[in-house]
Amino acid sequence: MYSFFDTILYPLEWFVAFVMVGFHKIFTAIGMPASNGWTWALSIVGLVILLRILLIPLFVKQIKSSRRMQLIQPEIQKIQKKYKGKKDAESRQKMTEETMELYKKTGTNPFSSCMPILLQSPFFFALFRVLDRLKDIGSGNHHPIGWMTKSLAKQAESSHLFDVQLSASFMHPGDSPMAATRFLTVLLIVIMSVTVFTTQHQLMRKNMPASALDNPLAKQQKYIMYIMPVFFAVSGVNFPIxxxxxxxxxxxxxxxxxxxxxxxxxxxxxxxxxxxxxxRRAKGKPIAKLSIPGLSSGDGDASAVELAKAKTPPGRPGLVTSDGGTAGKSGGQRVQPKRNNKKRKR
Incomplete structure (x- = not known):
């Protein structure tokens, strides 16, 4: 089992080591000391930035899918209400089929919101294994990984950040001072917890409609907001700096x-x-809301109304036309169409 897991993660370990050493060479070339802990720490930061840049297309898909999921919630609730109280297997199957058909019709993928997190996790474990093996690589007990040669591994393992080795942890400080190691570990865990709590709180307070705060997804995110800091505190003590x-x-x-x-x-x-x-109203810009064609909620019409309201000059309201424009003059009176007799005579 271990060998299989090791075989699966080895290409990612090679990528992580390759990127870390690549950034280390860049920072060394601009004058930073090669054995300095800050040089290796910034190499880890560069690895994160590069990885997150590569994941931006998936993040955009996640946002679009999340917005579509919120738009189709009324339709999903209609399907659930239709089969409410019916517990037989046939009804559950029909409800699942109608829900999947709705996803297909609207181009919504309910699992895409998890993709960035799922794709990051293997790289996280690969970095953990690379840092955990620095001492073995440096001593020759483990083969080099990518550009992480024996000499570079020994240099990275012995580098210090605030007098603490990057490979040290709260439970296993190694050659680093125990007090400094535990203080830095606790500080990083606190920062991790605060950032996760702020991210989830911002999401629920600003980016969720009032109608969505009572659904299971909102409750799940609320649990995550309070559970993740506890998870970081319990698991973070075992991770290297x-x-x-x-x-x-x-x-x-x-x-x-x-x-x-x-x-x-x-x-x-x-x-x-x-x-x-x-x-956008304050700047005089048009307002266009996201809509999904084919939904019975009429979001597309609402978008046209909002766009027309944004385009209408102040003090001169008009009626909304089928193309999203406005008709009429001052006072909102409708102009009757006139018959063009010239074309008919010709």
Missing amino acids: GVLLYWVTTNLWTMGQQFYTIRRMPAPGSAAEKALEER
């Missing part, structure tokens, strides 16, 4: 990325969407 640094960096990236997304691409019906509409 380098892995905790990786986790802190990716949490900070997630928090900043979500702040930008909520401000520019808020969820439909959320407080963030209302704030965006107010900002």
Whole structure:
């Protein structure tokens, strides 16, 4: 079992070691000391940034899928209400088939929101294994991984950040001072917990419509908001300082990325969407809401109305036309169409 797991993770370990050493060479070339702990710490930060940049397309898909999921919630509730109280196997199967048909019709993937996290996890474990094996690679008890040769592994393993080795942990400080190791570990765990709590709190407070706060997904995110800090406190004491640094960096990236997304691409019906509409109205820009063709909720018509309202000059309201424009003059009176007799005479 161990050999199989080792075989699966080895390509990722090679990638992690390759990127870390690559960034280490870049920082060394610009004048940073090769054996300095900050040089290796920034190499880990560079690994996180590169990985998150590569995951941006998946993150965009996650946002679009999440917004579609929120738009089709009324339709899902209709399906659930239709089969409410029916516990036979045939009814459950029909409900599942109708739900999957709705997903297919609207192009929604309920599992895409988990993809960035799932794809990050193997790289996280690969980094953990690379840092955990630095001492073995440096002593020759383990073969080199990628560009992580014996000499570089020994250099990385002996590098210090605030007098603490990057391979040291709360439970196993190694040659590092125990007090400094535990203080730095606790500090990084606190930062991790605060960033995760802030990210989840921001998501629930600004980017969720009021109607969605009572569904199972919102309750699950609320549990995550309070459970994750406890998880970090329990599991973080076993991770090396380098892995905790990786986790802190990716949490900070997630928090900043979500702040930008909520401000520019808020969820439909959320407080963030209302704030965006107010900002666009203040700047005189048109407002276009996300809609999915084929839904019975009429979101597409609502988008046209909002767009027309945004285009209508102040003090001169007009009626909304089928193409989303406005008709009529001052006072909102409708102009009757006139018959063109010239074409008929010709």
